Amino acid sequence: MMDAGRHPKVELLTDSEVEEISGFVGNFRARIRRKARYVDEKACTSCGECAKVCPVVVPDEYQQGLSSRRAIYLPFPQAVPSSYALNMSDCLGVRPIACGKCVEVCDKKCIDLDMEDRFLDIEIGTIVVATGLDVYDPRAQDEYGYTRFENVITSMEFERLICAGGPTGGHLIRPSDRKTPKRIGFVQCVGSRAPARAAPYCSNVCCMNTVKDTLLISEHDPDAVSHVFYTDMRAFGKGFEDLYRRSREAGVRYVRGLPGHVKQDPKTGDVRVTVENTLTGDLERYEVDLLVLSVGLVPKKNGGNKVKELLALSSTSDGFLLEAHPKLKPVDAPTRGVYFAGCVEAPKDVKDSVTQASAAAARAGALLAAGRVKIEAITAEIEREGCNFCGRCARVCPYHAITESDKKRGLYPVVIQAACAGCGTCAAECPNDTITMRHFTDLQLLGQVDAILEEKPMEKVVAFACNWCSYAGGDTCGTSRLQYPPSVRLIRTMCSGRVDEDFVWHAFEKGAPLVLVSGCHFSDCHYISAVTWTQQRVEKIWIQMEKLGMRPERLQLDWISAAEGQKFARVMRQMDELLKQITPEEVEQSKKAVAEFLRQKREKLEKRKAKAAEGAGALAAAALEKS
Amino acid sequence: MVQKLPRIGVFVCDCGLNIAGVVDTAEVSRYAATLPGVVAVIRNRYTCADPGQNEIKKAIAEHNLDRVVIASCTPKIHEPTFRKCVAEGGLNPYLMEMANIREHCSWVHQADRAGATEKAKDLVRSSVARATCLQPQDEAIFPVTGAALVIGGGVAGIQAALDLGDLGHKVYLVEKEPTIGGIMAALDKTYPTMDCSI
Numbered sequence: 001m002m003d004a005g006r007h008p009k010v011e012l013l014t015d016s017e018v019e020e021i022s023g024f025v026g027n028f029r030a031r032i033r034r035k036a037r038y039v040d041e042k043a044c045t046s047c048g049e050c051a052k053v054c055p056v057v058v059p060d061e062y063q064q065g066l067s068s069r070r071a072i073y074l075p076f077p078q079a080v081p082s083s084y085a086l087n088m089s090d091c092l093g094v095r096p097i098a099c100g101k102c103v104e105v106c107d108k109k110c111i112d113l114d115m116e117d118r119f120l121d122i123e124i125g126t127i128v129v130a131t132g133l134d135v136y137d138p139r140a141q142d143e144y145g146y147t148r149f150e151n152v153i154t155s156m157e158f159e160r161l162i163c164a165g166g167p168t169g170g171h172l173i174r175p176s177d178r179k180t181p182k183r184i185g186f187v188q189c190v191g192s193r194a195p196a197r198a199a200p201y202c203s204n205v206c207c208m209n210t211v212k213d214t215l216l217i218s219e220h221d222p223d224a225v226s227h228v229f230y231t232d233m234r235a236f237g238k239g240f241e242d243l244y245r246r247s248r249e250a251g252v253r254y255v256r257g258l259p260g261h262v263k264q265d266p267k268t269g270d271v272r273v274t275v276e277n278t279l280t281g282d283l284e285r286y287e288v289d290l291l292v293l294s295v296g297l298v299p300k301k302n303g304g305n306k307v308k309e310l311l312a313l314s315s316t317s318d319g320f321l322l323e324a325h326p327k328l329k330p331v332d333a334p335t336r337g338v339y340f341a342g343c344v345e346a347p348k349d350v351k352d353s354v355t356q357a358s359a360a361a362a363r364a365g366a367l368l369a370a371g372r373v374k375i376e377a378i379t380a381e382i383e384r385e386g387c388n389f390c391g392r393c394a395r396v397c398p399y400h401a402i403t404e405s406d407k408k409r410g411l412y413p414v415v416i417q418a419a420c421a422g423c424g425t426c427a428a429e430c431p432n433d434t435i436t437m438r439h440f441t442d443l444q445l446l447g448q449v450d451a452i453l454e455e456k457p458m459e460k461v462v463a464f465a466c467n468w469c470s471y472a473g474g475d476t477c478g479t480s481r482l483q484y485p486p487s488v489r490l491i492r493t494m495c496s497g498r499v500d501e502d503f504v505w506h507a508f509e510k511g512a513p514l515v516l517v518s519g520c521h522f523s524d525c526h527y528i529s530a531v532t533w534t535q536q537r538v539e540k541i542w543i544q545m546e547k548l549g550m551r552p553e554r555l556q557l558d559w560i561s562a563a564e565g566q567k568f569a570r571v572m573r574q575m576d577e578l579l580k581q582i583t584p585e586e587v588e589q590s591k592k593a594v595a596e597f598l599r600q601k602r603e604k605l606e607k608r609k610a611k612a613a614e615g616a617g618a619l620a621a622a623a624l625e626k627s
Numbered sequence: 628m629v630q631k632l633p634r635i636g637v638f639v640c641d642c643g644l645n646i647a648g649v650v651d652t653a654e655v656s657r658y659a660a661t662l663p664g665v666v667a668v669i670r671n672r673y674t675c676a677d678p679g680q681n682e683i684k685k686a687i688a689e690h691n692l693d694r695v696v697i698a699s700c701t702p703k704i705h706e707p708t709f710r711k712c713v714a715e716g717g718l719n720p721y722l723m724e725m726a727n728i729r730e731h732c733s734w735v736h737q738a739d740r741a742g743a744t745e746k747a748k749d750l751v752r753s754s755v756a757r758a759t760c761l762q763p764q765d766e767a768i769f770p771v772t773g774a775a776l777v778i779g780g781g782v783a784g785i786q787a788a789l790d791l792g793d794l795g796h797k798v799y800l801v802e803k804e805p806t807i808g809g810i811m812a813a814l815d816k817t818y819p820t821m822d823c824s825i
Contacts, residue, residue, distance in 0.1 A: 008792075012800050013800065014780070016801045075804070076812065080807050122799055128776070208819065210817075212817070215814060238819070263739045328704070350811055360787050365796065372769065438764055451757075454752065471703075472700075478735050489746070
């Protein structure tokens with residue numbers, strides 16, 4: 001910690017949050033909100049005079065609420081930066097005016113109650129996401145009585161009670177009567193491995209944390225007896241089994257089974273624990289002075305991880321962030337140039353967090369050391385011929401990568417290649433078909449549709465899947481070996497926003513019984529908001545399908561994330577069911593109707609294009625005259 | 628638009644038994660040879676391995692290929708591998724197309740060998756159709772801004788920032804609380820060595 005504060009290359013920005021992120025690999029821009037600390041952190045000497053006179057007393061978060069702090073406070077003695085901070089909402093409380101006593105006593109004059117939030121705009125080549133996780137709140141598992149019984153505490157509270165820097169100076173006491181507990185119980189898997197009630201996964205750290213805690217207890221008080229109520233003890237890491245053995249040799253009793261009933265005696269404060277020992281099958285009763293709930297680890301709650309939204313990152317079903325590949329790219333985010341470190345990717349202990357952080361730094365460092373980056377040649381190009389300056393492309397571009405057009409001045413829209421991310425929305429939305437999406441052209445994609453429908457079209461579903469989510473969801477489904485019927489044929493586009501209305505109509509004209517358009521969930525869209533255009537376009541097609549006497553069910557729209565292998569399989573099974581309900585007669589009928597509709601559409605397009613050419617001719621003539 | 632008939636090489640991968648255990652890759656190869664524009668079909672046990680990649684490079688020269696279709700796994704794993712491979716063979720990397728007959732076929736239709744084989748043939752036909760229309764592309768090269776942003780000042784963020792700093796890069800370490808340290812700082816001792824957390 002201290003090193004990070006002193007490192008000449010590391011600029012430490014505490015009290016800060018990332019507000020905006022834009023750009024692409026190697027060339028990101030970020031806006032950081034530097035929240036007002038109300039104390040000049042460079043001038044503050046941590047003398048503590050301010051806190052002595054502060055009249056506001058609030059629970060101390062660092063001490064898990066077991067002691068109190070003032071509104072102006074040092075988070076903990078070793079805090080970096082070593083500077084007091086003023087929490088303004090604590091300071092003002094219900095009164096609208098600060099008392100100002102801290103300002104009066106501060107010799108260094110480093111407190112400024114009028115300090116305001118500032119913004120810092122930075123340019124960076126790479127981003128490491130290390131936003132961590134939350135600790136499970138055990139109130140949901142009411143049978144353990146946390147908050148109902150004073151002597152039932154969490155493992156985080158235990159950490160503070162046994163710590164020399166804690167509220168009791170490291171003397172373990174129990175909350176009800178401040179006596180030193182002689183009999184301590186630990187309940188494992190609180191919030192973990194409970195699919196119906198809490199997290200379905202193992203939180204990775206709780207077994208070994210409890211083993212460590214029992215050893216700390218026997219160190220503090222050799223006469224104390226610890227009981228650990230567990231599901232399975234997992235001591236899989238280097239040095240773990242040795243620690244577990246030491247704990248058992250120190251007399252710690254491990255009881256296999258989680259308590260079914262916990263009750264605190266109102267008179268003595270002792271906690272009675274009833275547990276079915278799953279090794280003997282007996283119902284056993286224990287009386288302990290203090291019961292510690294070994295709480296699990298959970299992903300940051302919705303909205304708690306703003307960075308996830310800013311970078312359009314996806315989560316796996318457990319809520320932790322999805323990596324580019326679970327084995328081959330475990331610290332890479334699916335977005336190039338973004339890496340994961342620590343518990344944001346999955347629960348892990350200090351050693352694993354540090355290991356992964358070094359791996360992320362190596363990956364990010366390799367990119368920075370290369371000094372240059374190649375960007376896939378998947379960008380849009382606008383041809384002047386046929387463009388009638390409607391400006392739709394510039395309006396729908398999520399990246400503002402297309403310049404505004406101006407008919408009067410003869411300014412055609414232009415794609416800024418460096419800003420174009422390649423979603424293809426502009427190409428799909430251009431009414432005059434004058435935009436070419438490199439490497440995902442109309443010709444290439446329609447060629448795939450034709451090839452799929454060449455033989456036995458009635459047995460197939462034509463499905464468009466976006467590269468980042470739905471196609472990747474199909475991959476997840478495959479690696480998980482989740483089975484579904486082989487009727488669906490996927491066509492990959494970078495974004496579902498690329499799926500032109502004409503692709504869908506073309507498929508119907510060629511006799512496709514069923515078409516699926518699938519993309520990312522709105523919050524996961526890798527092209528900011530491109531997916532909203534997908535939805536609008538599909539809705540428009542549905543209305544037209546009804547006009548043509550087609551059942552709108554024949555065009556399906558679904559959002560499948562890269563992590564949703566099970567959903568992918570389910571959707572594929574649904575498609576297979578739907579396919580069976582479509583008759584050859586209905587397909588034949590719609591083929592004709594669609595062909596006629598497309599003929600008229602093409603006619604209109606030709607007229608528009610001819611008109612645009614006329615306009616362009618006039619413009620050129622005018623320009624010639626001017627010159 | 629395509630000016631002349633392309634010369635496409637199709638490389639069908641067994642992936643050991645991952646694909647060949649379900650999909651009849653010999654049948655897929657026979658079928659691929661009948662597709663318009665396909666002038667060479669080569670079946671490989673592991674196309675991504677060096678011998679498999681060498682076959683591709685060799686075939687590009689031998690058959691004067693101008694398009695390559697690889698029927699194997701998801702492009703999300705090996706597209707960079709095969710782009711590099713065809714580039715080494717003298718082709719523009721964007722003239723390579725993959726048909727995903729593993730994740731989207733053999734692994735998900737394990738009980739329906741005939742259905743999976745039919746689907747694999749379709750996926751190859753679709754890829755060949757797309758390959759026919761592929762155009763060479765030039766990748767843009769951008770400079771990299773020599774600085775890193777680390778979001779979160781817990782133990783992982785601190786370590787990542789220090790390592791990046793030690794590598795000589797400018798690092799911004801952003802933490803929303805008034806101090807770095809995160810959850811780790813609230814722990815007393817840490818296992819397995821029982822030393823202090825801070």
